Amino acid sequence: MTTMTDTRVPVTVLTGFLGSGKTTLLNRILTEQHGKRIAVIENEFGEVGIDHELVIGADEEVFEMNNGCICCTVRGDLIRILGNLMKRRDRFDYITIETTGLADPGPVAQTFYMDAELERHLRLDGIVTVVDAKHIWEHLDDSDEAQEQIAFADVILLNKTDLVATADLDRLEARIHAMNAAAKIYRTQNTVVEMDRVLNVGGFNLDRAMEVDPKFMEPEYPFEWSGVYDLQPGIYEWVMGEGPDPAMQACLLPLSGSDDKARAALVERAVITFSDADHKLTQGGLLTPGETLAQLVLNEQGETRFKVQIDQAGLYTLFTEHHPDEFSAALFNGEARLAAQFTREYKPDHEHDEExxxxxxxxxxxxxxxxxxxxxxxxxxxxxxxxxxxxxxxxxxxxxxxxxxxxxxxxxxxxxxxxxxxxxxxxxxxxxxxxxxxxxxxxxxxxxxx
Amino acid sequence: MPRVDASSRVRFDGHWRAELNDYVIALAWSPDGKRIAAAAVSGEIRVFDASGEVAPVTLPGHAMGTNALDWHPDSTRLASIGQDGKAVVWDVQTGQAVHTLKTGASWGERALWSPKGDVLATAAGKLVRLWNAHGEQIREFSDHASTVADIAWKPGTDHLAVGAYGGAVIWSASSAEPIRKLTWQGSTLKLCWSRDGSVLAAGQQDSSIIFWDARKPEPSMMWGYPTKVRELAWDRFSKYLATGGGETVIVWKFGSKGPEGTKPIQLGAHQDLLTTLAFQQRGDILASGGQDGVVLAWLPGKREAPLGGLRGIGAVSHIVWSPDDRYLAIGDDQGSVMVTEIVPE
The missing domain is CATH 3.30.1220.10 (CobW-like, C-terminal domain)
Known part of the structure; x- marks a missing residue:
């Protein structure tokens, strides 16, 4: 079935724990899309009532099949209700399904692929998960449901941001992003969000399969840190203290241009350089700019100093296997400690080993x-x-x-x-x-x- | 009607046609042959004179939508059930509701009179309720793993098969305890007893059919269907079970051998998914209807090509034979109800 001529009715699935604000979001959708006929299938009569002409209650009946295959697990209640809705002459423009906080999104999504009748008339558009930014922490570690609702989502609303400090929000967003790097994450208060961010998102649309922000597709980098330095011709020193490892890989690459494109190209060169064999440098060894990978071997005790030789003035980027802070490492010009103009970390700060x-x-x-x-x-x-x-x-x-x-x-x-x-x-x-x-x-x- | 054999053809001779305001979700021919009741998915119920000569009676039906209809064996009363959670027994002469019954859930799925007509069974949510002739509840069966998808009275008995997730349960109107639990991991969508009551067939969501044969200890599963199976029909000798679940009619032959381990008869001519199957009461013709808007007549086991056919307007939703097997009533997704005579040539 091609999406060019896809006239099937889109379906949005709203997930999230009770109290996360998903009913508020549902009411917002109904209010802001008032010109459209929207059918609501509701599994939980939440904290806010729904005032709408067509609200159908459902029972979250998960049907496992005889072959035991998890992909055949479907939602019987949805098949029955949606099958009936699709027969009606007065078609709906949109269908929203609000699930309970305990619902597994898997069978909900699979229902749209496992039932020929529904697949003919309906198109799963996206799974939108509303997260209570204040209380989600209690569930992230030990609730399979909370984890799965985040993992399945195309769109995640970090809601109730007014109740949480910005630093905590950053931490939460980083953590959720580590779990689901493909989802779009928006911070909201009272689930106020542009409708086109939650409706018609095309989460299951093949044409949009790669509409993922490139930065969300970050590969696993072989280095954890880079710093850009503005250097003049001369000899500098890279000084490292004792650290968690006896050695660390590094390379120094000249940077031509300072725009994002130049930086991205440089990162690719660094990835390639890090895939080469390294050569060992010990105390006093010379680190030269270029696409060679050095293994900086530390003295057993105390500081280790490596020489850095610069022949041409310009911007240079140092890529290091670990964060320099782990070794109290820094670049010196004589006695002067140089600060990098721009630094970047390549690994999110994992507090948890996410399942x-x-x-x-x-x-x-x-x-x-x-x-x-x-x-x-x-x-x-x-x-x-x-x-x-x-x-x-x-x-x-x-x-x-x-x-x-x-x-x-x-x-x-x-x-x-x-x-x-x-x-x-x-x-x-x-x-x-x-x-x-x-x-x-x-x-x-x-x-x-x- | 004249005998039909493998060399016969049949002609579909249009008789009359009427319109409902929405998809025909239920269609039932009264046992005395005089009336045809049809329900629209949006709620309206109309009772037509089978001859097409008298104006139909319109019943208000169910507010959120009607789901099922069933005639009482005496043909004077009609039961309906719908998404208002109610079942209603109508007097079709007056158009008045005789009894309005609370099904116990917001979505009523099936209402079915017992073979003798002394009990009405309603299915809504996980609940099956039995009601007597006075509209009094006499039983409630609730031990079902999910919303009940279908119910079927065993021919000539007061035993009711109830299909839901997890197989089927056989209850009796005269007992509060189940007679038998037919356990199967899977979701039953449709039940159909063989006319001799020896085999209960169940169409499944996972593109298979199950049947429990009273003569065999274990249920059998037939799989390989392209999609879920909701179309089931037994012939008069309980020898052929016609099944849908795709574009091809699959007919299993029950006998000394099989159907286990046998190849079914495959009747292919529809261009889209089947939606309904119906065998004649006392003849051998099988009628099939599909999403392709075509109704075909077949003679399973005797002839592989259709005996004849009719192109409707919309996707066919229901086919029912008249009690005398001479006519077919056909409902479609546009709300049309057609009656056509099946004329052997």
Whole structure:
């Protein structure tokens, strides 16, 4: 079914714990979209009543099938109610389904792919999760439901921001982002949000499978920190104290241009440099700018000093395997300690080892279709239960078009998209799931390259 | 009507046609053959004179939508049930509600008279309630794993099969305890007893059918359907079970061998998903209707091509045979009700 002519009625699923504000959001949708006919399926009579002509109560009946396959788990109540709604002559422009805080979004999403009747008439548009920014902390660690509602979401509203300090919000956002890197996160008070951020988001639309903010697709970097220094010709010293490791990798690259594009290109060069073999430098060793990777070996005790030789004035970026603070490391010009003009950290500050995480993979080149099928088939068979969402664009050897896909658990939906044309053929995909093995996924995916 | 065999053809001879204001969600021919009741998904119920010559009677139906209809065996009363959570027994002569029954849930799914007509069963949510002729509740069965999807009286008995998630439960109007629990992990959508009462077939959400044969210890599962199976029909000898769940009519033959391990008869001609199947009462013709807006007549086991067909307007929602097997009433998704004579040639 092509999305060009998709006239199916869009469905938005609202999830979130009782009291998160999802009923307020629902009322807001109904008020602001008053010209449209919206059917509401409600599973929980929450803190705010819904004043609407068509509210249908449902019972969250999860049906597991005889084959025991989790992807066949569907919501019987939705099949019954939506099946009936779709028969009516007065069609709806939009359908919203409000679930309880205890609902598993998996069967809700799967219902739209497992039932031919619903699939014909309805299009799952997105899962919107409302998070109570003040109280979600209590649930993030030990509630599977809370974790899954975040993991499945296309849009996450961090609500009640007025009750939380900005620093705590930043922490919360970083944590939620680490769990679900594909979701758009908005901070709200009273769930005030532009309607086009929650409706018609195309979360399950293949055409929009890669409309993920590139920064959300950050790969796992081999370095944790970079700093930009403005240096004149001469000899500088990189001084390191004792730290958690006996050595640290680093490279120094000249930066041409200071715009985002130049920085991004530089980061790519650094990634490539870090994939090379390193050469050891000890006390007094010389670190020169260029695409060679140094392993800075520390003295057993006390400070270790490395020389940095600059021949041409300009901006230089130092990439380090660990954060310099862990080694009390800094660049000196004589006695003067130099501050970096611009620094960046490449790993979010993980306070928790999240059970639920996102694994993004970006790899240039073409894939061997057969290897890919075998790997993906096996992956979904063995880990499909733990993979909540996936989406991406693939470059298949011998195919002129991009291959776009998205999936929920073991359900896989994919097709060729537009031709690559002049665009660099590459693969960019994201998995969101529980207990994902990042290194293994990356390694196995790379093994599918032609 | 004349005998129909493999070399026969049938002609669909249009008789009359009328309109409801919405999708025909229920269609029922009165046992005396005189009337046809039809319900629109949005609620309206109309009772037509089967000859098409007398103006129909319109009943108010159910506010949020009507879901099901069933004629009392004496043909004077009609039961309906709907999304207002009520079941209503109508006097079709006067158009008045005789009894208005509370089903116990907001969404009433099925109302069905017992074979003798002494008990009305209603299904709503997880509750099945039985009512006597005075509109008094005599039983309530609630031990069901999910919302009840379908109910079916065992022919000639007061045993009621109730289908829901987890299989089916057989209750008796004369007992508060279930007679038998037919356990199956899966979601039952539709129940259909063989006419001799020996086999209960259940169409499933997971694209399969299950049947419990009283002569066998374990249920059997037939799978491989393209989609969920809600279309089931038994022939008069309880030998053929016609099933939908796709574009092709799949007919299982019950006999000394099978249907387990046998290949079913496959009747293909529809261009879209089947929506309804109905065997004649005393003849061998199977009628099928589909999303493609086509009604076809078949002679399963004797002929692979259709005997004849009719192209309707909208997607077919229901087909029912007249009690004398001469006519078909057809409902569609546009609200049309058509009556056509099946004329052997």
């Amino acid at each position: 639920v995480t996102s694994v993004g993979i970006t790899v240039p080149g073409d894939l061997d279709a057969e290897k890919l099928n075998r790997w993906l088939g096996n992956l979904l068979r063995t880990q499909g239960q733990d993979i909540f969402r996936m989406k991406g664009v693939l470059s298949i050897q011998g195919q002129a078009e991009r291959f776009v896909f998205q999936g929920v658990h073991m359900l896989f939906d994919g097709r060729p998209d537009r031709p690559w044309g002049l665009e660099l053929r590459h693969n960019a995909l994201i998995f969101i799931g529980r207990n994902l093995n990042r290194a293994q996924l990356n390694e196995d995916f790379r093994a599918c390259l032609a």
